[in-house]
Amino acid sequence: MTTTSPSTDDVEQAAARLQIWGFPLVFAQRVRLNFTQPAAPAAPRPPTSAGAAVGTFGHQRELSSPELRVGVAPNVDTLYSVAWIDLDAGPRRLVMPDLGDRYYSVQVALADASSPWALGRRTHGGQLPPVTLRRGPLARREGDDGVELTTPHRFLMLCVRILVEPGDPSDLERVHALQGAIALTDLAGVDGRVSSTGQRDIALAAVDRAAETVEPSAFGRAISAVVADTDPGSVPAIVRTDLVTCEQGRDAAVVAGLRSGLARIDAHVRTMGETVNGWAVNWRGPDFGDDVLLRAAVAYSQIFVNPAVEAVYPVCETDADGAPLDASSADYEIVLDGADLPPVRSFWSLTMYHAAGLLVANDAARYSIGDRTPGLRRSDDGSIVVHLSSSRPSHAGTNWLPAPDGPFRLMLRLYGPTDDSWRPPPVRRLTRDR
Template identity: 30%
Template sequence: MTCELDTDHLQALSTAASEAWLYGLPLIEVATTRSRGSALGGQVNVFAHMRNLADHRARTVTTPNNDTLYSSGQIDLSAGPVTIVLPASGDRYLSLALMDAYTNNFALLGSRTTGPDGGTFRLVGPRDAAEGDNVIRSPTDHVWALARILVDGPFDLEAARSVQAGISMQGPAAPSPARHAGRAAPWNEYFASVDALMAANPPPVTDLGLIRRIAPLGLGRGGFDPGAFSSEEAAAIEAGVQQARSLIRSRGLGGAGWEDGWSYPRADLGDFGQSYAYRAAVALAGLAALPPVEAMYMRGQGETGGTYDGTRPWRLHFPSDRLPPVDSFWSLSLYEATPDGQFFFADNPLNRYAIGDRTLGLAYNPDGSLDIWIGADSPGSERESNWLPSPAGPFALFMRAYLPQASLLEGQYRLPPVLPA
C-alpha cells in the first residue's frame, strides 16, 4: 500500500510540474523580454521607440514583423497608475496592446477601438482606485505595452516616426526589473522565478482549478523551497518538466489541423482564458500575438515540421478575386527557425523580409491575379519584384492580416496553398 501511495504521489507531482511549467512559461518569457530591455538601457514606465523596421538583426522577440515600427513599454503599477498618451494617427494603422503578466491582451487601443484621433488614458493596477475618464484597469501590476505603427515603405518612414514620437507614458519611478531564470533553466531555478512572478502578479480566480492542481509544488506565494523535495520527488518534478518541454515543441500556433496548407488562429489567441498549453506555445513561438479581431496570423504548413526547403522554388498564387480581405493591410513574412522553436528574419540580398499589398513595385498579372515567388534563388529579373528570398535551408512562412474582414474572421475565406514553382 505504501509503495502504491508513493507511486501515486510521485505521478501527481510529475503531472503538477508539467502543468506548472507550461502555466509559468508566459511569465518567464515576458520577464526575459523585460530584462533584455533593461540590459539595453530601457527603463520601466517609459516607452522605448524602435525607430527602424525589424530586420535579420532583430532577435529580442520571436516572429517580429517588418510592417510596423514598435514602441515598447514595460510597466510596473505597484507604485501607482501611469498615464499613456496616443497621438492622432489619421488613416495610418496604429495599435497599442496592453498585455498582463500572463500575455493576455486585456485592452487594445488605437485605430480599430479608440479611433484615429488619439487620446490620453490612465492605466491603474488591480488594487488602485479607478476614477475619471479613460481609465483602464490592469489585472496584474506588471504590464507590457506594445505599440505598432504602420510604415508604407521607405518613403513613409519619417512620417511614421513622427506619429511614433507622440506615444508617451508618465508615471512613478519604478525599480529595474529583477533577473529571472530563462525557459531552459533547471527546474528549481525555473520554478523559483515562476513563484516570484506569480506572487507579484497573482493569478485570476478563474485559474483556481489549476492552482489547486499544482499546489504540491508550493508556487505563488514567494516561498518556493526546492530543498523541501526528496530526491525521488525531484526526479518526478524533472520528468514532468521534460514532458512539458516535449509538448511545447510539438504544438503549433494554429487551431485544429490545416486547411490548404495553412493553420489559422484559434478564437482565444491573445486572450487565452484557461488554454494554458496553447498560451505557452504562443509565448514561445509568437510572443505578444494580437487577438484575431485585430490581426490574424496564419502559418504555412511546409513539408516537414512546419518548414519549407529553401533550395526549391515555391509559388503563392492569388486569383484576382481571392486576395486577403482586410481593412488595413496584409503581408507574408519569411523566417528561419532556431533550434528551440523561435523564428527570426534571415539575411538576404534584397533586404526583403516580408512581401504584401504595400510592397513597392509589386507586379500583378494582366488578369489581376498575383504571384509571389519564394526561394533562395532569384526567380529571374522579370519576377524579382515579387520575390521573397529565403535561406538555402529550412524556413517558415507566416501570413499577417491586419483588421481582417468578417469573411476571414469567420472562415469563409481561406488562403491558397503554397506550391512548388
C-alpha cells in the same frame, strides 16, 4: 509526524502542469527582462530595438531586421514603441498624439502573455483618448475622461505599432515625430520612469532562457517570481500545490515532467485553431479563456499577438503535400487569387522566418511581401504569385521572398480582418530552375 514523499509519477505530472500553466508567464517575464535590461536599464539600444527601462517608452527607429532577436516573429510593416509598466509603482496614464489617417494600434499585453485589449484607429479613429492603467480585477471602462484599464498583474506591456510607408525613407522621420509625442506619466502628469526593478530581476535576467524551461531550480525561481507578481486570486490553487509537489520531488522527475509539458506545448502549436492548406489559423488570437494549453502554444510560437479583431496571424510550416518547408532542397510558390485576396480593412503582409522565428538575412533586404510592397507584380487576372527560394530566381519580374537555405516558416498578417471564413492558399513545391 512523518510526511510521504510524492511519487515519481505525481512529480512528473505536477511539473508538466506547471510547465503548461507557467510557460507563457515565464516567457513573458523573459521578454520583459530582455527589453528592460534591469542590470543596465539606461544602456544604449540598437535602432531596431524598442527596449527601455521599466516605466518609460523605448522607440524602434528602424524597421525590424535579422539582427533583432528579442521576442518571436517581428513584423516589418510598423515601428514599435514599447513600454513595460510596474503598476506597483502606482497608476499610469498614456497620452497619444493625433495620428490622422495613419494606421496605428496600442496593444495592452499582460504578464500572462494575454492581450485583452487593442486600442487605436479601429476603436477610436486618429485620436486615442487618454488611457489610465491601474492594478485590480481585469476590466475596461470608458467615459468622458478617457479609457481606464485594470489588471491583476504587477507588470503590463504597452506595444504601440505605427505604420510606415514602404519605399519612403522620409516617412520614418514622420513616424519618429509621432513616437516622440507619446507620453507616459503618473496621474499628476509627471514622467512615469522607474529606473530599476531590483536585485531579483537582475538575478533572473542573468539566467539562460533555455534553463528556465527544463532546469528545476531555474524554472522554480522564474515561476515563483511570476506567481509573486500576480494577485493571489488569479493563481489557481493547483499551481501552488504543484509547486510544493515539485519542491518535494527528485530533480530527475521534475526534469522529465518539464520536458513532457514542453513537448505537449510544441505539439499543440501545430494543431491550435485549425489547419487548412498547411496553414495553422488561430481566429481566437489571445482569447484563451481557461485553455492554458492554447495560451502556452500561442506564447511558444508568437507571443503577444494582437486580439483577433485587430490582427490575425496564420502560420505555415508545411507545403501542399504536408512536407516541412525547407529551401535547401526545393523552391516554392504561393498564389493569391486576385478575386480572393486577403480580406482586410487595413493591410496584409507575408513574412519569411527561420524555423526559430527570426527574420532571414538576404542581399535584397526583403523580409516580407504585401499589398503595400513597392513594385508588387500582379498577373493579368489580378492574382499575386510569390516565389520562395534561397537564391534569386533566374527569371525577371518575380515577386521573390528570400528564404533561408534550410527550414523556414511563413506568417501571413491580416490587419483588420473582415472575413473569418477566408483561408490562405497552399504553398506548393516547385521544380528548381537552377
